Amino acid sequence: MRHLNQEKFDLKKTLKPYARQWKWFVLSCFVFIVLAFFKLRYSTPEYNANAKIMLTMEDASSTPAGALLQDLGKGNVTARKALEDEIEILQSRKLMKGVIEKLDLNIQYSLTGRLHDTHFFPNSKAPVSVSFIESDSIINQSQFSFDLAVTSNTTFNFIYAPYNGSEEIVKKSSFGNSISTPIGDIVITPNTENIISLKEKLVHVNILPVENLAAAFQFKIGITAADEFSKVINLSLNDYSIVRAKAVLNTLIDEYNRVGIEEKTLVATNTADFIDKRINLISSDLSAVDDEVEQFKTGNKLTDITSEADIYIRTNSETEQQLAASRTELNMVNYMRAQIDDNVSERIPFNVGLSNASINNMAVRYNQLLDDRERLLKSSNEKNPIIVNLDQEINNLKAGLHQALDNSAETVQLRIRSLQNQSARLSSKIFSVPGQVRKSRDIEREQGIKESLYLFLLQKREEATISLRSSAANAKIIDMAHSSGIPVSPKVKIVYLAAIIFGLCIPFGFIYVNSLLDTKIHNREDIEGALKNLHILGEIPKLASKEVKLIKRNDRSVLSESFRIIRTNFRHISRSHAEAKKYKNIIFVTSTINGEGKSFTSVNTALTISNTGKKVLLIGADLRNPQILSSLKSTIKKEKFSKIGLSEYLSDNTYQLKDAITSHSINDLQLDILPSGSIPPNPAELLLSDKIKELFDTVSEEYDYVVVDTAPSMMVTDTLLISEYAAYTMYVIRADYTEKPLLNFAKELHADKKLNNMMVVVNDVKQSNFGYGGKYGYYENTGKRTFFGRLKKYMS
Structure with missing residues (x-):
């Protein structure tokens, strides 16, 4: 038992060497706390801004392919993929470049201070304004920075380095005069009447390439789904300026909705243009038929037709109507086949009166796939596995659509031949009917067909116009960008805690290493352990x-x-x-x-x-x-x-x-x-x-x-x-x-x-x-x- 007590761990004895050196611990902690204080004092704080939106994209289950996946239990996976695609679009460089160009983020103004630089956003709040002679496309690709040292209300010193590492060049200039720079001539004007108040300070202007800045903001902005299968998306951004962070998030949402509306508008416009062309053609034909009817009835003064002839004529009229409708449908089918063969990326019309409903569904799906492909290409390239899969699906659907149109054309042609044979039989039976009556019936029959087709196309044009005018945004804003106003970086408590930990660890490490390397006798306890019988x-x-x-x-x-x-x-x-x-x-x-x-x-x-x-x-x-x-x-x-x-x-x-x-x-x-x-x-x-x-x-x-x-x-x-x-x-x-x-x-x-x-x-x-x-x-x-x-x- 005595042996066990001797070997028992003694916490006080273990901590004793460290307690004796308490002054070093206090000094080390003090030094690190002072360093932490200066770090916090000289660090620029960052603030967090958050926004929340809900996607209003079309439910995938509404499409035939989506409904099939829903039946197979794959609907949630498809929805998840669609949500991930939209997140990728939100994070695309194209959208971010649009945000930067709208907010002029590539041109940054700051005022040099002793502790912190004062940054200005929006740029209209800066003490000076820089105007560029060169085009925006050149400025957006340039990188250049310079300083202004105000010397009077009208003059200043322009300080810059022609390239990195070179000596600074100082030019004396006046506000409103053109200044030659490596990126072209610029004109600087003051935004405040009391510009002389900045005489002891430097105004720093930094011009960055939009492409590089977009990549930086892509990395900084966080975009996550609120839940696994939720359409709600959270956006967040840390920045030294609360105003800038909120502006970037709100502008990003606006850009996303704008691009989505433009894509929907493009599809609706193409459909409306196609319908307008058909209406113009049918309107001309209908006008000609109306003139012919008027002339024929006026010249021949037709009043009555025998009942038997009426039956034959009525039957033949129905046959001719069907024949005309079939020919029109054949023209529609041929037009759609020509559209597919001429341009791969062109949207094809749908709901134009084809008897085969599956063709309309396939046309809708084909247009949707083209839209998805164009939207994904904005944030990726054609080698992306998703785009490759879309291309394969588009090709498969195109082949199926072509086959369906071919089959429909053959069916319509068979129906036309059948109707032609029937019409020939009826015509032979009514040869005795006066030609005037037959011609009148033909004219009236053609008139009815043209009129019904004209009305149908007018209805479709109205539908396309309504769709064009009522294109909804892809995202519904739940919460506009907002911030608590509390800095998120640097974290004061964590910095001071880390300073205290380092302050304790460094002397502890020195003492611990010294104790490991120490082989000397220090007091009687060291001797009693080795010389127990003395x-x-x-x-x-x-x-x-x-x-x-x-x-x-x-x-x-x-x-x-x-x-x-x-x-x-x-x-x-x-x-x-x-x-x-x-x-x-x-x-x-x-x-x-x-x-x-x-x-x-x-x-x-x-x-x-x-x-x-x-x-x-x-x-x-x-x-x-x-x-x-x-x-x-x-x-x-x-x-x-x-x-x-x-x-x-x-x-x-x-x-x-x-x-x-x-x-x-x-x-x-x-x-x-x-x-x-x-x-x-x-x-x-x-x-x-x-x-x-x-x-x-x-x-x-x-x-x-x-x-x-x-x-x-x-x-x-x-x-x-x-x-x-x-x-x-x-x-x-x-x-x-x-x-x-x-x-x-x-x-x-x-x-x-x-x-x-x-x-x-x-x-x-x-x-x-x-x-x-x-x-x-x-x-x-x-x-x-x-x-x-x-x-x-x-x-x-």
Whole structure:
């Protein structure tokens, strides 16, 4: 269970490294929020405009093919395809070019400002107006921009670059005068009487190709169906100008309806023209027949006809009527066949009195397919699969229509031959009837036929005229373009949220990467995890370069308190080790490698014990790199040390121990010191001499405590050679210096008992890492803290 608790995830411990660096998080967030503020300040806001229309196109199920698809359950698919076709037309470049040309969007005026450029729409609101000498077709294909710097009420500087990347050219000109430019001569006139108010500003005029601008608006305008099978379409546009966005959407709807009405008008006009031609021909024939009837009856004075002749004549008249109607129908069929053969894309007339109703239906369908094909070609090309399918359907329908007309012509011809034979038989029976009566009947019969056909065509012409005058728009406007007036871009909340996220992520990423690459020891927690069976006497704080490195009498500094804690912990541990009898007052101080602060720890440990009134001896046993004198140079001059050190004492039997030991008062604390002496060529051999035992035997008896500054344990074997003379070993590990893998060496020393009673001292620990995470420390300034000081203490 204890093992499970140790492995339990500690959120507070995980967040601790980040909380200590809270100032960087605050600074980073502040910087990104400032950047977000300037981005929002200098960004041009965009607004959204929406419009809603409903298509009023003819229901596909009303056509024969549509009805067939409806019966097969394919009607919804056809309706969906038709809706998609209309959406494609709305998004066509042709319609968009018409919108741009109507609104003059390719000519843009703006006023340069410090933060934002002021754009003008419509162009009549701009401070100046540009008139072009060249034709609109040339201007619509040109790209050119220039600036105007007003110098007076009548003059200005014309600034432009002949081509991209070239140096600007400045011309002085006057309002109303012609100016030569790469796109032709232009004339600039002011739109305001107070034009001099713009003297300190630049008026920017940008002329863009209509084709490029149309492509850009095609991408910007969103056109979607309200539902899968709904005829309602939603249109939306984001633009820096609410007025321009609404104008573009409304004009697009108007252009769509205009084009649709033009197409319907074209079909109705072609039908009316055909009927007018037929009416003119029949009207001439009918006038001639009326004249003939009048002349015949006046000249022959016809009054009565025998009943038998009347029957034959009446029967023959009916036959002749049928024969004339059949001939007329044959003419109609031949005319329609000629129309199909002469022009593929020409609409053919329908509902012109043919007896075969299927031909009329096929003619209607044929015209509708031609209309669909022309409308789709405006936004696509002939290789489009939809147009290819339409062409195939048109060809198939044309072939079927041609076949139907051929069959109808043969049928009519058979009926004509039959009626001719019948008429010949009747004529033979009434040969005795006066020719005058027969001729009268013929004339009257022809007159009736022409009159009935004339009336029929008049009725059809009226129908075509009504259709021409009442062409409905393809789209019914549900909602005109409108806007809420709230900017949709940039989104303030999202920009600031992104700034805060980036502000948090960047320092978090640096700290996280640094923690991944960090292999140093930082505080006692890092050591406790690796060296679980070793006592940790305490932590020594990190000192600034100007702080005193040696403790004083009655010192209340953090450094002094840390060594007092080490001294107290050492006493408790030493009491628990009753087996340490001989050399029980000898303390070795060592480390893993050089530079971990063992000499600094040795000197201050000796001074701390001396502060209790004990007699203490400090021995410099690091013969290879002695640092005792360096640690004490600020308080003791080098001349006050004995010229005889440990190396001289061990190498020369003539020297006595008392010759090498000198007494010193360091910060009012008494301390005896045996320095290392000169660096010998054979330090290991000197430490193995018999005099070393004599040394420790003597000092162990004469002093209350002996603190020995030894060499680093991993670098050389000196410390291990004399480790038997120490009852206790202080093992110094330096925070932010000692690598974590080096702890394995200390762990091995302890496991193999090569150093007696090892105890760890953590040196150079930052105040924020003191104790278990830095929340609790030693003596601190108890004065009144500022808000940030309290926040730092809380978060550290």
